[in-house]
Amino acid sequence: MELLAVEAAARGIPVRAAEEAGLTGPAHWYGGPVAGARLAGRLGFALLEPTDDWLAELPEQFTGRQIRAATVADARAIDRPTFVKPPRDKSFPADIHTDGSRLSSALDPATPVLLSDVVTFAAEYRLFLLDGRIAAATRYAVFGRLDPRPLGTDRGDRATAAEITEFTDHLVATAGHTLPSAVVVDVGQLLDPYRPGHRWAVVEANMAWFSHAYAADPARVLDVVLRAAGPREHLRPRDLAFER
Structure with a gap:
């Protein structure tokens, strides 16, 4: 983050912390998804991200393994070693699970996950x-x-x-x-x-x-980064489907 901030400042782009009072848009964003979603409307930026099932929908020639989009409820039912991860955010640690017993009970059963061969x-x-x-x-x-x-x-x-x-x-x-x-x-x-x-x-x-x-x-x-999280009015038509 510091390296990107230095580069942005060198281009004449003001760099501000998300917690700073009086922020106004339009703006770009580099940071976490929770704060980004909270500030996107007020600061006028659009967040681009891949779909939850992108990896699971890729042909196996590109993944080299079987991957399926599922939910935490599905992950709790696995009975063989499986790599379990959230599709995009870091809502829980990605890890290999031999069964679903170690998944946090606090996770909503409907939470999206990716289940992959190890x-x-x-x-x-x-x-x-x-x-x-x-x-x-x-x-x-x-x-x-x-x-x-x-x-x-x-x-x-x-x-x-x-x-x-x-x-x-x-x-x-x-x-x-x-x-x-x-x-x-x-x-x-x-x-x-x-x-x-x-x-x-x-x-x-x-x-x-x-x-x-x-x-x-x-x-x-x-x-x-500037393209991936920039002013909504600059959003390209092909990226409308990927706006958060």
Whole structure:
């Protein structure tokens, strides 16, 4: 957030905290979904986000695993190891559950969730997409542990960047119309125990205005954030379906 604030200030964009009194719009937003939803009407910004079932509706060639959109009630009925996560927000921790007994009793049974096969990602990368192209990218995890690193800084990384670009171009050509024009898509190297090497797969999609930039270029990340959560009067017709 601090890096984006510095970049915004350098562009002459005033940066204010959500709690600050006397805020007026039109404005852009970078922060949590609860405060964003509360302030969107008063400050006149539109929040773009992928649909709850986007990942579940992707062809398996892009996910590398079976994923289905469900509810907390469905998750409480699972009887085999399953990765359970909220579709977009962080309303409860994403985790592997052998059954549904460890899910919080405080969760509404109707709360949307994604239920996924359990897989292993060797490395995970965050892509900030603008109009279907990668505007900024960063590695953020290795075998599930946080390990941010800029992408494309050495020969090996450049090869990885080329693979990611090829995979993303194919994804956008097939399913780009199902995403807002400014969004974050996380991809990873999916390990297959039955085949050597790895394959690329989508981890998830996220709201750009609520996504950590990690080691990505803040200037390019800000370009995506400004589109993803900007004045409602600037909303493009293709993005109307993705407004929160």
